[in-house]
Amino acid sequence: MSTTQLRERVAAIVAELPEATCTGDPHLTLAVRKKTFGYFLDDHHGNGIVGVAFKAGPGEQEALVRSDPARFYVPAYLGAKGWAALRLDVGRVNWDEVRELLTEAYRLQAPRRLVAQLGG
Numbered sequence: 674m675s676t677t678q679l680r681e682r683v684a685a686i687v688a689e690l691p692e693a694t695c696t697g698d699p700h701l702t703l704a705v706r707k708k709t710f711g712y713f714l715d716d717h718h719g720n721g722i723v724g725v726a727f728k729a730g731p732g733e734q735e736a737l738v739r740s741d742p743a744r745f746y747v748p749a750y751l752g753a754k755g756w757a758a759l760r761l762d763v764g765r766v767n768w769d770e771v772r773e774l775l776t777e778a779y780r781l782q783a784p785r786r787l788v789a790q791l792g793g
Contacts, residue, residue, distance in 0.1 A: 674761075674766070676715055676723055679713075679723055679761045679762075679766070680701060680713055680715070682766075682768060682771075683695070683701065683703075683713045683725055683761075683771070683775075684701065684713075686768070686771060686772050686775055687701075687703050687711075687775065689772075690705065690775075690776065690779050690783075690791070691705075691783070691787045691790045691791070692705055692706060692783075692787055693705045693710075693779060693783075695713075699715045699716075700712055700713060700714050700715060700717065701713035703727075703775065703778075703779075704782075705779055705782055705783040705784075705787065706783070706784065706787075708782040708783070709728075709782070710727065710728050710775070710778040710779045710781065710782040710783075711725060711726060711727040711728065711775055711778050711779075712725070712726045712727075712748075712751075713725050714726055714748070714758070717748070717749065718749055720749070722746070722758075722760055722762060723760070723761050723762040724746070724748075724758045724759055724760045724761050724762070725758065725759050725761060725771060725774070725775070726748040726751055726756055726757070726758040727756060727757060727758070727759075727774050727775055727777075727778035728755075728756055728778040728781050728782060729755055729756055729757040729777075729778070730755075730777070730781065731755065733755075733757060734747060734752065734755050734756065734757040737757045737759075738757065743760075743763060743764075744759060744760050744763060744764065745757055745758065745759055745760075746758050746760065759771065759774060776791065779791075
C-alpha cells in the first residue's frame with residue numbers, strides 16, 4: 674500500500690468516531706474536540722517510518738512494544754507521555770487492530786457523552 678492509501682485508511686477509521694477530525698499534511702493530527710488522540714506519521718523527523726501514534730493507557734506502551742518490537746515503537750517526543758506507535762510500513766497491516774487502538778485512544782480523550790455513543 675502506498676503512503677497515501679495508508680493515510681486514507683487511517684482517516685476513514687477516524688471518520689467513524691463521533692466528532693473526531695483529521696487535519697494536517699503530510700502528518701495527520703487525530704483529535705476530538707481539540708484533544709489529540711493520535712497522529713498519522715510519515716517519516717517523522719527523518720526516521721523513515723510510516724506509522725500511527727496513539728495515546729495509550731497506563732502500562733500499555735511498554736506492553737505493546739515488548740509484545741512485538743518489530744511493529745510497535747515508542748514515538749519521539751510523545752513516548753515520554755506514555756504514547757505508543759504502530760508501524761504501517763512493515764508486513765501486512767491488521768486494520769481491525771488499528772481501529773481498536775485508535776478507538777481506545779479516542780476513549781481516553783473524548784468526553785463521556787461521545788464515548789457512550791460508541792457502545793460496548
